[in-house]
Amino acid sequence: MASGSPQKKRFISLRVKLLVGFTLLFTVVFAVAFYWFYTFSTDVAMNQIEADMVTTLRGGLEGIDGDTFAALAQEAELRDDGLSDDPRYWEHMAWIETIHDLEPRASPYTWVRGDPNVENEVLFIGDILRLTQPEDATVFREPYITQGSMITGMLTLWEDLEPYKDDWGHWISAYAPILNSAGESVGGLGIDFRADYVYEVQDSIERSILVSFAITYLALFALVYLISRTLTGPIISLTGVAREVADGNYSQDMSKLYGGSTHDEVDALAQVFELMVNKVRAREEGLKRQVQELRIEIDEVKKARQVAEITESDYFVTLKEKARALREQKTTGEVTEEG
Numbered sequence: 001m002a003s004g005s006p007q008k009k010r011f012i013s014l015r016v017k018l019l020v021g022f023t024l025l026f027t028v029v030f031a032v033a034f035y036w037f038y039t040f041s042t043d044v045a046m047n048q049i050e051a052d053m054v055t056t057l058r059g060g061l062e063g064i065d066g067d068t069f070a071a072l073a074q075e076a077e078l079r080d081d082g083l084s085d086d087p088r089y090w091e092h093m094a095w096i097e098t099i100h101d102l103e104p105r106a107s108p109y110t111w112v113r114g115d116p117n118v119e120n121e122v123l124f125i126g127d128i129l130r131l132t133q134p135e136d137a138t139v140f141r142e143p144y145i146t147q148g149s150m151i152t153g154m155l156t157l158w159e160d161l162e163p164y165k166d167d168w169g170h171w172i173s174a175y176a177p178i179l180n181s182a183g184e185s186v187g188g189l190g191i192d193f194r195a196d197y198v199y200e201v202q203d204s205i206e207r208s209i210l211v212s213f214a215i216t217y218l219a220l221f222a223l224v225y226l227i228s229r230t231l232t233g234p235i236i237s238l239t240g241v242a243r244e245v246a247d248g249n250y251s252q253d254m255s256k257l258y259g260g261s262t263h264d265e266v267d268a269l270a271q272v273f274e275l276m277v278n279k280v281r282a283r284e285e286g287l288k289r290q291v292q293e294l295r296i297e298i299d300e301v302k303k304a305r306q307v308a309e310i311t312e313s314d315y316f317v318t319l320k321e322k323a324r325a326l327r328e329q330k331t332t333g334e335v336t337e338e339g
Contacts, residue, residue, distance in 0.1 A: 014235060018228035026220055034213055041205045049193060049201070050161055053174040056103040057157075057191045063095045064110070066180035069187055073112040073125050073141070082139030083130065089140065096126045105193050107171075109138075110178065111150060112187040120146045125187065150175060154188040163195035170195035238270055245277050 068088055076086035083089070092110070099108040107128050114121030122144055129137035138144070152158045153175020160173045171192040177185040310316055 013232070015228045015232040018232070019224060022224040022228075023221065026217065026224075030213055030217055034209060038206060038209055041209065042202055045201045045205060046161055046198070049172070049198065050159060050174075052103065053106070053159070053172075053191050053193060054157070056099065056106050056108075057174050057176050057189060059102070060095075060099045060108055060189050060191065061176055061178065063098065064092070064178055064189065066178050066184075066186050068092075069110070069125070069178055070112075070180055073123070073187060076140070078140050082137075082142075084140050092126050093131065096128050097131055099191075100128045100132070103191075105197055107192040107194070109190050109192075110187055111144075111190070113151075113154065114143050118143075118145070120148050120151055122146055122150050122188075149173070150188060150190065153177065153190065154185045163198060172198060234267075234270065238273065242273070245280075 069092065072086060072088040072092060076084040076089050078084060096108050096110070100106055108126070109124060109128060110126040111122040111124050114123045123141045124138040124144060125140065127138045149158060149160060154177045156177065158175045163170050163172055165171075172195055173190055173192045175188050175190045178187040178189055180186050
């Protein structure tokens with residue numbers, strides 16, 4: 001049964017394999033490194049934001065007298081414009097503004113517990129938006145149903161670093177209780193940072209990391225290309241020499257393949273290949289000499305055979321006998337003349 005011809009394999013150069021292999025390796029490494037560095041940088045930034053919020057919150061509590069705040073919440077009257085004429089209210093709002101001036105990212109506000117019969121109801125007392133964005137601000141003693149976090153914030157420090165949405169936008173928040181002179185909670189102070197700021201920080205980190213990694217990636221790709229070219233260059237040259245030898249051209253200068261100041265496996269391979277080529281050339285030259293000698297011997301044998309065939313033929317025998325007869329006749333004639 002005749003076997004089919006072997007299927008020709010697709011040629012992929014070693015340089016391409018090195019480039020593709022290292023590129024895939026670097027891609028995986030860079031993806032993991034990018035994810036880790038992005039997560040790490042984001043955590044560091046968020047920890048800093050958290051620290052800034054808590055520091056601002058604690059500093060804000062220092063300027064609020066719990067007894068005065070409780071009296072303000074109970075006694076101050078609401079004006080038609082949603083504010084109050086009570087001097088304590090304006091002193092409180094001045095301090096709210098000071099907190100915002102010290103930390104422009106912060107949106108401070110205060111509240112007290114609302115109707116006990118209404119679950120999670122609070123009443124807003126102070127609100128920086130009344131000074132910065134009146135159209136979005138709450139009014140004095142405006143009721144609001146919280147999800148419970150502001151109630152918790154009246155008891156202990158509470159932080160929410162996961163951006164959430166309420167009636168005023170997307171935020172991250174921190175809350176802390178306002179205590180009176182007896183150490184009792186009479187309200188809460190909240191500090192909000194807009195989530196847009198958090199998103200901007202994350203986007204800025206992502207852009208910076210992407211630019212840095214892109215530059216590093218391109219630099220490493222170029223380095224891999226140069227290394228692969230350096231490693232595969234001698235092999236490519238050796239392949240070219242091998243093709244010439246395969247075509248019968250043994251006069252190849254292979255010293256350039258291993259003539260550098262250093263010595264490695266490729267140099268050793270080139271030297272072994274040169275030795276092999278020299279042996280093959282010597283063997284081929286010896287075979288040529290042997291073939292030439294065999295040709296000479298064959299020619300001599302052919303000549304001898306042809307001579308034998310001629311001398312042993314009937315025609316040659318007849319000629320030989322005629323020549324002998326002529327010699328004998330000549331000899332007889334000469335003897336007769338002498339007698």
